[in-house]
Amino acid sequence: MRHGRYPFIVGFxxxxxxxxxxxxxxxxIQAFYIAVTNWKGISANPQFIxxxxxxxxxxxxxxxxxxxxxxxxxxxxxLVTIVIALFFSFLLNLSGGQRGGRMTGIWGSKVYRVIFFxxxxxxxxxxxxxxxxxxRPDGTGVINGLLGKVGIEPVGWLxxxxxxxxxxxxxxxxxxxxxxxxxxxxxxxxxxKDVFEAAALDGAGRFTLFFRxxxxxxxxxxxxxxxxxxxxxxxxxxxxxVLSVDRGGxxxxxxxxxxxxxxxxxxxSKFGYASAMGxxxxxxxxxxxxxxxxxxxxxxxxx
Amino acid sequence: MSNSAGTPGDITRRQLLRRIxxxxxxxxxxxxxxxxxATGGTTPAASTSAAPSAGGTISAANPFGVAADxxxxxxxxKGGLGDSYATEVHEPLYKKAFAQAQVKHVATQQIAxxxxxxxxxxxxxxxxxxxxxxxxxxxxxxxxxxxxELTELWDAxxxxxxxxxxxxxxxxxxxxxGLINGKPYLMNYVFSAYGLWYDSALFEKNGWTxxxxxxxxxxxxxxxxxxxxxxxxxxGKNAAYYAYWMILISAAKIEGNQILLDVDNLVDGxxxxxAMKQSAAAWAEIAKYMDKSFEGLIHTEVQLRQNQGKxxxxxxxxWLENExxxxxxxxxxxxxxxxxSVTAADxxxxxxIRAAAGEAYIVPAKAKNPKGGLEYLxxxxxxxxxxxxxEKSGNITVxxxxxxxxxxxxxxxxxxxAQTAAGQNIVTFSSFENWYKEFETELRKQTNALMFGRxxxxxxxxxxxxxxxKTKADSSVTKQNRTV
Numbered sequence: 001m002r003h004g005r006y007p008f009i010v011g012f013x014x015x016x017x018x019x020x021x022x023x024x025x026x027x028x029i030q031a032f033y034i035a036v037t038n039w040k041g042i043s044a045n046p047q048f049i050x051x052x053x054x055x056x057x058x059x060x061x062x063x064x065x066x067x068x069x070x071x072x073x074x075x076x077x078x079l080v081t082i083v084i085a086l087f088f089s090f091l092l093n094l095s096g097g098q099r100g101g102r103m104t105g106i107w108g109s110k111v112y113r114v115i116f117f118x119x120x121x122x123x124x125x126x127x128x129x130x131x132x133x134x135x136r137p138d139g140t141g142v143i144n145g146l147l148g149k150v151g152i153e154p155v156g157w158l159x160x161x162x163x164x165x166x167x168x169x170x171x172x173x174x175x176x177x178x179x180x181x182x183x184x185x186x187x188x189x190x191x192x193k194d195v196f197e198a199a200a201l202d203g204a205g206r207f208t209l210f211f212r213x214x215x216x217x218x219x220x221x222x223x224x225x226x227x228x229x230x231x232x233x234x235x236x237x238x239x240x241x242v243l244s245v246d247r248g249g250x251x252x253x254x255x256x257x258x259x260x261x262x263x264x265x266x267x268x269s270k271f272g273y274a275s276a277m278g279x280x281x282x283x284x285x286x287x288x289x290x291x292x293x294x295x296x297x298x299x300x301x302x303x
Numbered sequence: 304m305s306n307s308a309g310t311p312g313d314i315t316r317r318q319l320l321r322r323i324x325x326x327x328x329x330x331x332x333x334x335x336x337x338x339x340x341a342t343g344g345t346t347p348a349a350s351t352s353a354a355p356s357a358g359g360t361i362s363a364a365n366p367f368g369v370a371a372d373x374x375x376x377x378x379x380x381k382g383g384l385g386d387s388y389a390t391e392v393h394e395p396l397y398k399k400a401f402a403q404a405q406v407k408h409v410a411t412q413q414i415a416x417x418x419x420x421x422x423x424x425x426x427x428x429x430x431x432x433x434x435x436x437x438x439x440x441x442x443x444x445x446x447x448x449x450x451x452e453l454t455e456l457w458d459a460x461x462x463x464x465x466x467x468x469x470x471x472x473x474x475x476x477x478x479x480x481g482l483i484n485g486k487p488y489l490m491n492y493v494f495s496a497y498g499l500w501y502d503s504a505l506f507e508k509n510g511w512t513x514x515x516x517x518x519x520x521x522x523x524x525x526x527x528x529x530x531x532x533x534x535x536x537x538x539g540k541n542a543a544y545y546a547y548w549m550i551l552i553s554a555a556k557i558e559g560n561q562i563l564l565d566v567d568n569l570v571d572g573x574x575x576x577x578a579m580k581q582s583a584a585a586w587a588e589i590a591k592y593m594d595k596s597f598e599g600l601i602h603t604e605v606q607l608r609q610n611q612g613k614x615x616x617x618x619x620x621x622w623l624e625n626e627x628x629x630x631x632x633x634x635x636x637x638x639x640x641x642x643x644s645v646t647a648a649d650x651x652x653x654x655x656i657r658a659a660a661g662e663a664y665i666v667p668a669k670a671k672n673p674k675g676g677l678e679y680l681x682x683x684x685x686x687x688x689x690x691x692x693x694e695k696s697g698n699i700t701v702x703x704x705x706x707x708x709x710x711x712x713x714x715x716x717x718x719x720x721a722q723t724a725a726g727q728n729i730v731t732f733s734s735f736e737n738w739y740k741e742f743e744t745e746l747r748k749q750t751n752a753l754m755f756g757r758x759x760x761x762x763x764x765x766x767x768x769x770x771x772x773k774t775k776a777d778s779s780v781t782k783q784n785r786t787v
Binding site: 038040135136137138154156157158159161245246249250251252263267268269270272273 | 539540541543594595596598599600740741744747748751752755757779
């Protein structure tokens with residue numbers, strides 16, 4: 001039994017580990033190396049220039065604009081998504097009262113579940129193209145067309161520097177909510193129904209059920225959601241690329257780090273500097289994930 | 304190799320040697336074999352004009368000494384221009400001159416994917432239309448010694464008038480537009496003109512004429528606005544450069560082409576010269592008539608609005624008519640107007656247009672029949688070749704007067720007339736768009752900010768000067784220079 005067990009395990013692990021090392025770990029390590037060179041992506045012999053790329057980052061206003069935007073994204077996007085998703089999944093799973101000893105959702109919840117999940121199965125490029133039409137800045141846009149019917153002037157959703165980033169965040173939230181509704185639904189269904197029964201018998205209303213029972217028992221799932229959404233907030237590349245004015249505009253109002261990394265590397269042929277931005281992004285993401293997991297750690301409730 | 308010595312196919316052996324990268328060494332068939340082994344594949348192919356001629360005799364009709372029986376391979380990008388101009392015009396013309404030659408035609412939409420491996424392997428065609436989204440980087444090809452220098456072509460006698468050189472019978476700036484590191488490597492063939500495009504039928508109906516000065520432009524804008532038409536518009540989302548072309552053209556009309564050379568050369572203070580400020584201010588004034596929503600549209604959306612009669616003047620190049628072919632309604636007649644004069648003291652007249660040669664054709668340095676490649680380009684630059692190209696592709700070439708008497712589309716007829724009216728008053732092209740991408744990105748950004756009213760002309764010039772200074776001081780950017 002013991003004999004031949006290790007080769008068996010190693011045989012299974014070797015291939016994925018190798019793939020992971022080749023396609024994930026080694027590019028990361030190379031990026032760290034490229035970040036201290038002036039490589040242009042063409043010549044075969046990049047020169048070592050030390051930390052010059054990083055000191056250059058310090059007074060690159062576009063870099064800092066992108067970092068600020070990640071800050072906004074990180075504050076707004078996960079919070080709004082989680083609040084909406086929690087609300088919806090509560091409605092879908094628990095708000096319909098008891099039937100046959102089980103908590104049920106509101107009427108038609110199965111249909112809603114499919115509808116909420118729909119944006120999640122759309123490729124992000126398709127979402128981008130859809131929202132091009134929805135946000136179109138003149139009267140032919142979907143939203144502006146409706147506003148026009150009630151006599152409101154067209155809003156420049158993506159061309160007004162003050163609201164362009166919020167408009168893009170709106171798309172991210174719209175796309176993400178469905179997935180987290182499903183995630184939270186799964187979490188809610190794993191909460192034992194006697195807990196709800198007991199609370200209901202004690203006279204708890206829906207409000208109390210939600211805040212006193214559901215949320216504390218869902219904490220682990222919400223923590224996971226927060227980390228996922230936070231990492232997504234460090235991306236946003238595809239939507240910015242497709243939706244924003246001249247990729248990150250107007251006036252840098254919507255640019256994000258992946259956008260600038262892509263531009264710096266492939267348009268400006270500054271792979272070294274782009275890698276330095278990538279390394280900065282790497283540390284931001286890691287810091288965020290570690291902080292979130294640490295700060296939100298609570299005692300696990302066993303049931 | 305030993306068996307090739309006895310065979311009559313001199314070409315076979317030559318091909319074999321070239322495939323292993325020794326092309327420049329085969330001066331005499333015998334000497335080549337010995338010396339070839341010493342330097343092997345490292346011979347830089349940049350020693351282009353020294354490439355061996357395939358044994359054809361040089362004559363007035365055959366200035367490059369093309370071997371009459373050497374096969375020729377032509378790779379054409381089959382995009383908006385099609386490839387019938389090659390199969391039905393240029394290749395038959397070549398066959399006519401060299402009846403024994405085999406001409407192989409390859410059409411592709413993916414030049415790089417088709418040819419990159421062949422360049423790496425050393426088995427390259429003789430002529431390439433290097434165009435399309437997937438074109439190969441000409442600068443990189445030149446650096447790798449893969450491009451044949453074309454000085455010989457430009458200095459060769461023209462087919463139509465052997466007393467003149469090829470370079471003297473093409474539009475001004477054609478040769479210069481194909482320089483890399485100061486030497487000609489690209490034959491830019493299609494003539495494009497930039498200016499304001501409009502529907503001459505719509506203008507006729509309303510009794511309008513395109514404005515000749517910016518005062519007229521403003522008066523025109525009021526009239527168009529009253530008629531419910533946007534007088535001037537461009538697409539901010541992805542085509543801000545259409546607008547900065549106009550600003551640069553006007554600046555050049557005020558001060559002369561020197562200002563555009565200085566912009567390319569990152570000369571100190573060039574963006575804050577009066578010409579630039581006046582030009583930016585003049586265009587920003589006109590942009591006020593444009594709805595803010597245009598910043599969120601892409602070029603095809605704005606072009607469609609022009610086809611629908613909602614936009615009067617649109618800044619673009621002469622490919623516009625072809626690009627919009629499917630959308631253009633019956634009765635819509637594209638016409639080109641030069642950009643209006645800014646001041647009464649402009650160095651260049653109103654008629655001056657920016658015109659530049661585009662669509663590069665190249666001859667690989669390691670081609671098997673480079674002389675044939677040069678001859679093919681010389682045929683393209685003959686009147687018969689150019690005329691056939693215009694007939695088949697609907698585009699005007701750099702060959703002066705080649706389209707005379709042809710029945711042209713309204714847009715091309717207008718372009719041809721504008722070209723004649725402009726004469727030697729040609730606003731030069733800009734090289735910074737290829738040289739300094741980061742600077743160019745900043746210019747797009749600030750152009751949108753200027754044209755959609757977020758910054759003033761002075762701020763625009765100040766910010767662009769700062770961007771130019773930053774590029775100049777950036778040690779990681781290789782600086783280029785141009786004198787013409």
